[in-house]
Amino acid sequence: MTMSVIPINPAGLVRLPLARICDGLALLAIAVLGLVVLMTFRDYGLGWDDYTHSEYADQLIDLYRSGLRDSHAFAFANLFMYGGGFDIAAALLQKILPLGIFETRRLLGGAVGIIGIVVTWRLARRTGGPVAGVAALLVLALCPIYYGHMFMNPKDAPFAVAMAVLLLGLARLAEEYPSPSPRTVLLVGFGAGIALGSRVLGGLAFIYALIGFAPLLVDELRCFGARESARRFLRMTWMLVPGLLFGYLVMGLAWPWGVLDPLNPIKAVGYFSQFFEKPWKELFDGALIAVPDMPSSYLPTLFALQLPEVTIVLTLAGAAGALLLQTRRAVPARRRAVLMTLVAAALLPLIIAMVKRPALYNGVRHFVFVIPPMAVLAGLAFGWLVRWTARLGRTPAFAAIAVFVFGLALPLDEMVKLHPYQYTHFNFVSGGVRAADNRYMLDYWGLAFKQASEQLRERIAANGETAPPGRAWKVAVCGPQRPAQVALGPGFTIGWDSAGADFAMTLDEFYCRKLTAPVVVEIKRDGVVFARVYDIRGRSISTLLAIPAPQ
Numbered sequence: 001m002t003m004s005v006i007p008i009n010p011a012g013l014v015r016l017p018l019a020r021i022c023d024g025l026a027l028l029a030i031a032v033l034g035l036v037v038l039m040t041f042r043d044y045g046l047g048w049d050d051y052t053h054s055e056y057a058d059q060l061i062d063l064y065r066s067g068l069r070d071s072h073a074f075a076f077a078n079l080f081m082y083g084g085g086f087d088i089a090a091a092l093l094q095k096i097l098p099l100g101i102f103e104t105r106r107l108l109g110g111a112v113g114i115i116g117i118v119v120t121w122r123l124a125r126r127t128g129g130p131v132a133g134v135a136a137l138l139v140l141a142l143c144p145i146y147y148g149h150m151f152m153n154p155k156d157a158p159f160a161v162a163m164a165v166l167l168l169g170l171a172r173l174a175e176e177y178p179s180p181s182p183r184t185v186l187l188v189g190f191g192a193g194i195a196l197g198s199r200v201l202g203g204l205a206f207i208y209a210l211i212g213f214a215p216l217l218v219d220e221l222r223c224f225g226a227r228e229s230a231r232r233f234l235r236m237t238w239m240l241v242p243g244l245l246f247g248y249l250v251m252g253l254a255w256p257w258g259v260l261d262p263l264n265p266i267k268a269v270g271y272f273s274q275f276f277e278k279p280w281k282e283l284f285d286g287a288l289i290a291v292p293d294m295p296s297s298y299l300p301t302l303f304a305l306q307l308p309e310v311t312i313v314l315t316l317a318g319a320a321g322a323l324l325l326q327t328r329r330a331v332p333a334r335r336r337a338v339l340m341t342l343v344a345a346a347l348l349p350l351i352i353a354m355v356k357r358p359a360l361y362n363g364v365r366h367f368v369f370v371i372p373p374m375a376v377l378a379g380l381a382f383g384w385l386v387r388w389t390a391r392l393g394r395t396p397a398f399a400a401i402a403v404f405v406f407g408l409a410l411p412l413d414e415m416v417k418l419h420p421y422q423y424t425h426f427n428f429v430s431g432g433v434r435a436a437d438n439r440y441m442l443d444y445w446g447l448a449f450k451q452a453s454e455q456l457r458e459r460i461a462a463n464g465e466t467a468p469p470g471r472a473w474k475v476a477v478c479g480p481q482r483p484a485q486v487a488l489g490p491g492f493t494i495g496w497d498s499a500g501a502d503f504a505m506t507l508d509e510f511y512c513r514k515l516t517a518p519v520v521v522e523i524k525r526d527g528v529v530f531a532r533v534y535d536i537r538g539r540s541i542s543t544l545l546a547i548p549a550p551q
Helices: 016-043 050-065 085-094 101-128 130-141 144-152 156-176 182-196 200-212 214-254 256-260 264-273 298-306 309-325 333-356 365-392 394-418 432-436 448-463 481-488
Strands: 281-284 287-290 473-478 492-495 503-507 519-525 528-535
Touching: 016 101, 016 130, 050 085, 050 101, 050 481, 085 101, 085 214, 101 130, 101 144, 101 156, 101 333, 101 365, 130 309, 130 365, 130 394, 144 156, 144 365, 144 394, 156 182, 156 200, 156 214, 156 333, 156 365, 182 200, 182 214, 200 214, 200 264, 200 333, 214 256, 214 333, 256 264, 298 333, 309 333, 309 365, 309 394, 333 365, 365 394, 448 473, 448 481, 448 503, 448 519, 448 528, 473 481, 481 492
Parallel strands: 473 492, 473 503
Antiparallel strands: 281 287, 503 528, 519 528
């Protein structure tokens, strides 16, 4: 009995003109997206971690500049437990661009995010053909959570892109088993290196591969027997060694602490498996809950409320279809392996979190990496739908496409309305940010302080006011202070203390008080306040906090 060698790439089943149309649409969408990024990257403010990450980059560069002698980076907060590849790249890029470091970080974030979209397109096209490819590209590009995080999240968004690169490598590896091409070997190694070099959580890909390759290995045993199957598996493993060594080098460059001691990645796993900060409370479903005590419903609830409806429906359909195909022996084992790997990548992290219940906070930002494989599954489902409806006639096929386009129009409309706060998106069915306000965290990253600061400066200039003699304007801040200081500039001093302050800048989150003072700036989207600036001159305000500060 011989194993089937039917090609798993169904692109050949689609007429060439349709393939050209889909690929042309994909390239056009990428070009438009690139133009939008270039036009808007300056709109995104700083978050809680940006300043710290820029300092981490400087320390990593000092480490390399000193010939690995300056080891201050290995004791910098807890960031040495993470890779700093994105931070290093931004710091080096800033030296050649006519931009400040934080503008450079935003531009690079947008560029890396587009790379993730391109990789997702190639993975979906390779697995499901050109229709699936362009559908996956559009689903991911018009996912507000992914799009918003790619500009301002220096850890989770680059990690999501790295995992997408590794998934593409694993898909090629399954297709070419047991003799991967040199390109595939390097892609797997590079993907593993940048994934682990971003977050040690990249080791999840090993579990994806174990689950995904199970159908292929079982088919190998049935077709070739134990001895020949083992020989083929060892052949693949041996051929992967150069790529994995290359990946280890890449990981070391991005995460030098990770290779300082071979056990350091294991130490990082142990460190992150336990909550490593003083517990605080966050708003979830209208209740204040300590982050280590978040219910198992936290992630499924937020994904259901924040992902676009078209993404949810097609992802579930794609996962169901991929699992159904596991039962069909006529489907080549290589194809089943790719599909199973995608299902594991999209759903397994969420299942593990629901069962293990780690500390959860800041919405779904730590799980942005599951969105690209979700987009691939969604693209596959749409490709299957188009093929099925096409057999029924042109009208059903065009109707399916029209519904898909409408489904994409909903998040696109919200992304425009929320700009540049797309990451706060709640979908149409959930009622949008209006319904989510006072029930869930919205601008937990504090991006609105950039716009609030700009408008405060404009307001002061328009009124012809000058700072009190002998000092700068004093602003009390409830929210991330360093981003506020960067946005306000040198003419302002900031702090928590409202005593003697001229203005108070607050996020409209549960932990900030709503003051009885004149509002001089109000940042709103869809009728929801994201940040306010109050004029508190001559007023006695004891605190900006609505709840006691954590001890």
